[in-house]
Amino acid sequence: MKDGRLIDVSLSISPIRDTNGKIIGVSQIARDISERKRDEIRKNDFIGMVSHELKTPLTSLTAIMQVLHKKLNNTDDRFVPDALARANQQLKRMGNLINGFLNVSRLESGKIVIEKRLFIMEDLIKEVIAEINLTGATHMIELPRCDKVEVFADRDKINSVVTNLLSNAIKYSPKASQITITCEQTQEELLVSVNDEGLGMKADDCERIFDRYHRVESDDTRHISGFGIGLYLSAEIVKRHDGRIWAESELSKGSTFYFSLPLG
Numbered sequence: 001m002k003d004g005r006l007i008d009v010s011l012s013i014s015p016i017r018d019t020n021g022k023i024i025g026v027s028q029i030a031r032d033i034s035e036r037k038r039d040e041i042r043k044n045d046f047i048g049m050v051s052h053e054l055k056t057p058l059t060s061l062t063a064i065m066q067v068l069h070k071k072l073n074n075t076d077d078r079f080v081p082d083a084l085a086r087a088n089q090q091l092k093r094m095g096n097l098i099n100g101f102l103n104v105s106r107l108e109s110g111k112i113v114i115e116k117r118l119f120i121m122e123d124l125i126k127e128v129i130a131e132i133n134l135t136g137a138t139h140m141i142e143l144p145r146c147d148k149v150e151v152f153a154d155r156d157k158i159n160s161v162v163t164n165l166l167s168n169a170i171k172y173s174p175k176a177s178q179i180t181i182t183c184e185q186t187q188e189e190l191l192v193s194v195n196d197e198g199l200g201m202k203a204d205d206c207e208r209i210f211d212r213y214h215r216v217e218s219d220d221t222r223h224i225s226g227f228g229i230g231l232y233l234s235a236e237i238v239k240r241h242d243g244r245i246w247a248e249s250e251l252s253k254g255s256t257f258y259f260s261l262p263l264g
């Protein structure tokens with residue numbers, strides 16, 4: 001600004017051509033987007049605050065449910081243990097959603113820290129599969145190839161990437177279909193792939209699904225709940241490890257999601 005203040009702008013640059021179509025200059029339009037940026041920050045702070053507040057009652061509720069589960073597990077009424085297990089599953093889902101929003105808000109305000117340590121990817125993948133099978137196995141999850149390699153990465157955050165890719169494979173494919181996860185060492189990277197035989201998507205959706213809040217709009221996906229933040233968070237986590245993440249897919253045939261982490 002004239003008074004020396006710095007502001008955020010969005011810049012459009014277009015070519016100016018002469019009558020022969022030769023570029024003879026450029027025109028620039030700068031728009032002040034400070035208010036839009038402030039709105040973003042306010043929205044993020046609000047999402048962060050609400051998610052944080054929602055966690056407290058949810059944590060107590062989960063603890064109460066666990067005690068109740070223990071106390072009523074041997075009751076004669078067969079409805080009770082089943083209902084409690086389903087209630088627990090829903091609580092877990094709600095917890096995951098709230099954590100997702102909390103992480104988006106942390107990420108955007110630069111509060112996500114990557115804490116790297118050495119671990120074996122195979123152990124992590126097996127843990128995630130076991131955890132998913134525990135909450136009701138609806139699909140066949142196969143792990144035909146998993147190279148035993150140590151990676152230097154943030155274990156918890158990579159856990160959430162693998163969990164997200166596997167949960168999506170389950171969410172977006174028919175019950176009892178197969179999901180295949182592999183983990184291969186190449187020269188410089190460790191490459192993890194998650195394949196499903198589900199809905200799939202068009203090629204241009206394969207890029208956009210990593211954008212914040214982006215979901216594929218179709219008659220098949222409309223009834224599947226979600227907010228489009230899982231892949232956005234996963235992509236950010238992988239990028240902060242200097243890794244790559246992408247998807248290959250064919251409509252109605254299935255999808256394969258890949259992510260890689262640099263080695264050594």
Ligand code: ADP
Nearest residue numbers: 168169172200209215216226227228229230231
């Ligand atoms: P959510 O599943 O909550 O919508 P994600 O960020 O995890 O959020 O996924 C974004 C979108 O990408 C989903 O809404 C879905 O349209 C698409 N998608 C993700 N994984 C798959 C998959 N395995 N098969 C087909 N579509 C998928």
